[in-house]
């Protein structure tokens with residue numbers, strides 16, 4: 276068995292109340308990390324908090340809007356003051372748009388970029404202020420398979436996720452000399468407890484003339500070479516690997532965790 280031990284290490288995870296966030300939080304906690312869960316409102320993390328309480332994991336919750344730069348800096352500074360350091364950052368918070376390109380207003384475009392890309396940048400910069408002088412850190416950004424090919428019915432989302440790949444590479448080059456690894460994962464189809472998929476799946480079904488969400492899930496499975504959807508824990512496994520010593524020589528990469536939909 277591969278043993279990843281994050282005892283004595285901490286992580287800040289944004290979007291901690293979401294479906295994928297739960298899987299990532301769980302894998303960090305199982306590996307022994309102290310997990311700082313952040314989401315827009317504390318109650319959004321109730322489900323993961325009851326799981327963590329029952330399991331006795333080491334965690335803290337924080338209400339945070341990642342578009343609020345002052346709040347992001349304040350939170351990161353307070354974690355460093357309390358724990359003595361910030362070892363790892365996983366940027367998972369995100370929103371989706373489900374509009375055709377011609378129906379995408381500039382306002383929608385700006386909102387999606389403000390969260391998925393600029394919000395992520397604010398979190399990374401706040402973390403690097405501490406990680407770079409220390410000469411240690413791991414950062415994983417959650418992109419998407421929508422970062423691999425344009426999506427006509429999610430144009431702002433896809434553009435934001437292409438941006439995440441670029442940001443990941445630029446930050447990886449910036450931070451490499453400070454012994455900091457910066458990578459991304461590109462999840463495929465993750466349905467379990469995903470707030471954003473609840474609306475997306477219905478729209479997908481409508482667009483394709485598929486009768487129900489259940490049938491739509493079968494269509495999605497048929498697209499995946501491994502013929503299964505992905506789980507939040509699949510994403511957690513990839514993220515903890517990228518934060519571990521086993522991935523010490525991996526930086527600036529975007530790892531597809533999609534059952535083989537994209538192979539690049």
Ligand SMILES: NC(=O)c1ccc[n+]([C@@H]2O[C@H](COP(=O)([O-])OP(=O)(O)OC[C@H]3O[C@@H](n4cnc5c(N)ncnc54)[C@H](O)[C@@H]3O)[C@@H](O)[C@H]2O)c1
Nearest residue numbers: 290292293294295340341368369419462464465469470471
């Ligand atoms: N579900 C999928 O199939 C899938 C596929 C590819 C990529 N992703 C990406 O994975 C990440 C998580 O998605 P999910 O499926 O768990 O969706 P989700 O909606 O369940 O989780 C997203 C979380 O981000 C939080 N969030 C949104 N805006 C925020 C802000 N301004 N500040 C702080 N938190 C904010 C939400 O409250 C929510 O808890 C997203 O970045 C998404 O783009 C998801």
